[in-house]
Amino acid sequence: MERLLDRLHDGEILIADGAIGSLLIERGLISGHCPEELNLTQLGILEEIAGLYLDAGADIIQTNTFGGSPLKLAAYSLEDKASIINRNAIAAVMNAVSGRAYISASCGPSGKLLKPYGDTDSELILESFEVQMRAFAEAGCDVICIETMMDLEEMLLALSAAKKMAPGIPVMTSMTFNATPRGFFTIMGDRIEQTAHTLEDAGADIVGSNCGNGIENMIRIAREFREHTGLPILIQSNAGLPEMRDGEVFYPETPEFMALKAEELVDAGVSIIGGCCGTTPEHIRMIRSRIADWSKQE
Amino acid sequence: MELLNRISEDLQNGMDEAVVILTQEALEKNIPPIEIMNDGLVAGMNVVGRKFKDHEIFLPDVLLAARAMNRAMEVLKPLLIEDGIPTRGRIVIGSVKDDLHDIGKNLVGILLKGAGFEVIDLGNDVSAEMFISAAREQNAQVIGMSALLTTTMPVMKQVVEMAREEGLYGKVRILIGGAPVSKEYAREIGADAYGFDGANAVDTVEGFFAEGT
Numbered sequence: 035m036e037r038l039l040d041r042l043h044d045g046e047i048l049i050a051d052g053a054i055g056s057l058l059i060e061r062g063l064i065s066g067h068c069p070e071e072l073n074l075t076q077l078g079i080l081e082e083i084a085g086l087y088l089d090a091g092a093d094i095i096q097t098n099t100f101g102g103s104p105l106k107l108a109a110y111s112l113e114d115k116a117s118i119i120n121r122n123a124i125a126a127v128m129n130a131v132s133g134r135a136y137i138s139a140s141c142g143p144s145g146k147l148l149k150p151y152g153d154t155d156s157e158l159i160l161e162s163f164e165v166q167m168r169a170f171a172e173a174g175c176d177v178i179c180i181e182t183m184m185d186l187e188e189m190l191l192a193l194s195a196a197k198k199m200a201p202g203i204p205v206m207t208s209m210t211f212n213a214t215p216r217g218f219f220t221i222m223g224d225r226i227e228q229t230a231h232t233l234e235d236a237g238a239d240i241v242g243s244n245c246g247n248g249i250e251n252m253i254r255i256a257r258e259f260r261e262h263t264g265l266p267i268l269i270q271s272n273a274g275l276p277e278m279r280d281g282e283v284f285y286p287e288t289p290e291f292m293a294l295k296a297e298e299l300v301d302a303g304v305s306i307i308g309g310c311c312g313t314t315p316e317h318i319r320m321i322r323s324r325i326a327d328w329s330k331q332e
Numbered sequence: 333m334e335l336l337n338r339i340s341e342d343l344q345n346g347m348d349e350a351v352v353i354l355t356q357e358a359l360e361k362n363i364p365p366i367e368i369m370n371d372g373l374v375a376g377m378n379v380v381g382r383k384f385k386d387h388e389i390f391l392p393d394v395l396l397a398a399r400a401m402n403r404a405m406e407v408l409k410p411l412l413i414e415d416g417i418p419t420r421g422r423i424v425i426g427s428v429k430d431d432l433h434d435i436g437k438n439l440v441g442i443l444l445k446g447a448g449f450e451v452i453d454l455g456n457d458v459s460a461e462m463f464i465s466a467a468r469e470q471n472a473q474v475i476g477m478s479a480l481l482t483t484t485m486p487v488m489k490q491v492v493e494m495a496r497e498e499g500l501y502g503k504v505r506i507l508i509g510g511a512p513v514s515k516e517y518a519r520e521i522g523a524d525a526y527g528f529d530g531a532n533a534v535d536t537v538e539g540f541f542a543e544g545t
Contacts, residue, residue, distance in 0.1 A: 059483070150396065150399075215387065219387065220390075221390065222391050223391065276482065276511070277514065278520075283512060
């Protein structure tokens, strides 16, 4: 398969997958249990989910390793199993896609706040990410996706861990922004301009945003990224912000709506479009087909 | 007063060392501890809370200001107790069981403390039983619960039900918050209120006490 970055640089639009957690819960993940623990026992479920998104037309399939850094796994006393948890997840996706899609190894926040704001030393967070990144490199993935980060400093730690332990594997760096009347900021106060420049300087291959917003805000976020970087942009939008209806969580954006709006993401300069919370294989299928039709017209 | 203004300003800038030194200086000048707390520390935290609400400052600034507040309160607390000064009220807070994210809850705790309330933080992974027994043992007037995961929200409902069974309902007010939580959900489970952000949670708690909890 042609290299991921080459295709992006040739101007191709690639589609990534959607939410995994909700599909895991439908298949028996008990609320409050560690989603990554399934990587030790239920590889079949991981393969099945990867297959659903592959069938929906995703070019990039993520692994179930969002909370797979030892610091995060420590909450479930699974930190000693971090390496095998991450390697198994990659192996499962590899089995399911067998070369038909890129494997994107997901890495989420440590769950800790760095000193002096919190109580955790940066060395500790760096080491934790290094363990996860080493496992990614050993198992072999096509790209690493560091996502849902809300602190640029923590993102830089994860990025440097990836570059050190998995040299040669491209890294996508994706942060979560809140819409405020004064513009988009992470909870720690990082702006898009500063984020784009800092990550580009630090060697990120792809920059962007996931989670925290529906697709209309994501279009604005993408435009702002485009103003400040020439790197390929990744956007993984929520299906809107969650609402409670009759005690059930409900994400308001339909597959049709997101597919329609995906065109504006492309216009804004986005190269990789995927889904975050609330998106389903149907969302990805509709986005895929809309983008395919639209590219032909161009 | 000049000295108390400096305490407030240094606190807003997160200068914990300076705030502690100025607090000691104020005590040496025989300024009553309650005045140092209200017109220095709480006044500063109020500005921090308002700026945070208006997105002028962000989480790091709030956390540093809170650290300064906490350090100065370590100096003042024994003296306040000695003076028999009542706090504005006592609140038990925590993130519900199995919900491991606690940034929001910590922020609410910081802002409540900053507003002069006594906050008992039960931490993460707090069961319904733990909320209820802590509220009873500590004689708290409010229970504040945070959930970030939709899957853990039912614990909030359990707390409301348990408060009913234990005869605490109506005596202890219940406030809920967190990304997936809503006003509708609060109504549905019978919680007293929903705080849509940290600053709003403080306003709501102040409202409880104004009504007479």
